[in-house]
Amino acid sequence: MIIAQISDTHIDHGAPDADRRASDLARTIADINALDPPADVIIYTGDIAHGGRPVDYEQVTSLLRMARAPVYVAPGNRDDREHLRQAFSGWACLASGAGCLDYAVEDFPVRLLAVDTVTTHSNKGAFAPEHARQLIGLIDAEKTKPIAVFLHHPPYVVTVGPDPLNFAIAEDMARLQQVLQHSARVIAVFCGHVHRSTAGRIGRIPVIVAPCTATSLRKGDYPRHLQTRPVYHVHRFEPAYGFSTQARIVKATAGEKAADSGTESENPEPAERLRSTASDVRAG
Numbered sequence: 001m002i003i004a005q006i007s008d009t010h011i012d013h014g015a016p017d018a019d020r021r022a023s024d025l026a027r028t029i030a031d032i033n034a035l036d037p038p039a040d041v042i043i044y045t046g047d048i049a050h051g052g053r054p055v056d057y058e059q060v061t062s063l064l065r066m067a068r069a070p071v072y073v074a075p076g077n078r079d080d081r082e083h084l085r086q087a088f089s090g091w092a093c094l095a096s097g098a099g100c101l102d103y104a105v106e107d108f109p110v111r112l113l114a115v116d117t118v119t120t121h122s123n124k125g126a127f128a129p130e131h132a133r134q135l136i137g138l139i140d141a142e143k144t145k146p147i148a149v150f151l152h153h154p155p156y157v158v159t160v161g162p163d164p165l166n167f168a169i170a171e172d173m174a175r176l177q178q179v180l181q182h183s184a185r186v187i188a189v190f191c192g193h194v195h196r197s198t199a200g201r202i203g204r205i206p207v208i209v210a211p212c213t214a215t216s217l218r219k220g221d222y223p224r225h226l227q228t229r230p231v232y233h234v235h236r237f238e239p240a241y242g243f244s245t246q247a248r249i250v251k252a253t254a255g256e257k258a259a260d261s262g263t264e265s266e267n268p269e270p271a272e273r274l275r276s277t278a279s280d281v282r283a284g
């Protein structure tokens with residue numbers, strides 16, 4: 001099973017770099033479409049539209065219609081939950097009704113669980129006791145398959161970057177960590193929010209953080225000739241080994257190729273990929 005992950009596109013028609021943000025998403029979808037073997041599914045870990053406006057979600061969904069794989073979204077702090085729900089109402093991935101946008105995707109060898117950590121009180125995450133009961137119910141609804149959880153806010157202490165704690169209340173993060181460790185079937189957590197590629201763990205569970213798809217907002221050190229090229233994550237699952245994660249740089253444009261000479265090995269082969277199996281991801 002192959003999962004492509006995009007995150008933090010911050011689509012915003014009023015931004016000075018609005019066209020670049022839209023282009024970054026379009027290029028990423030095109031690159032995912034060209035993966036061989038193809039991606040089975042795309043997960044989108046929030047901050048989809050910077051201001052949560054319907055007009056921005058319209059642009060997002062029109063770009064996502066180019067995707068060959070089905071797309072499943074989790075909201076970020078910049079999203080508007082109800083506008084997001086309305087924009088994706090025809091996509092069958094969001095539960096109907098009000099309240100948080102947790103749901104399960106049952107169509108693959110690994111169950112995908114979207115977890116909504118958004119609160120109106122803070123840009124950081126939240127995870128209340130009633131949400132914990134709901135997520136335990138979702139985890140326990142199926143007892144045979146491994147589970148990958150995807151959400152916006154990293155539920156561990158991220159020691160790279162300015163702010164290690166991405167939940168407004170430390171007890172909320174501890175509660176979510178406890179729920180994620182409730183079942184041994186939870187084998188990976190995929191998230192975004194901090195705009196940089198990094199990884200950590202919750203007990204035995206690897207947590208992989210995808211970089212910001214919007215290149216103008218991406219954190220981390222990238223050489224000059226890669227600064228305009230979106231980077232996304234490809235998570236490959238094999239039953240015997242769990243997940244391995246590759247940070248993939250999208251195909252260069254003709255203009256970028258001219259600045260790119262001598263860097264042919266930028267998308268490494270499997271031996272060089274960042275492994276995210278339980279044995280080889282270290283906190284970072």
Ligand SMILES: [Fe+2]
Pocket residue numbers: 008010047076078193194195
């Ligand atoms: Fe973001």
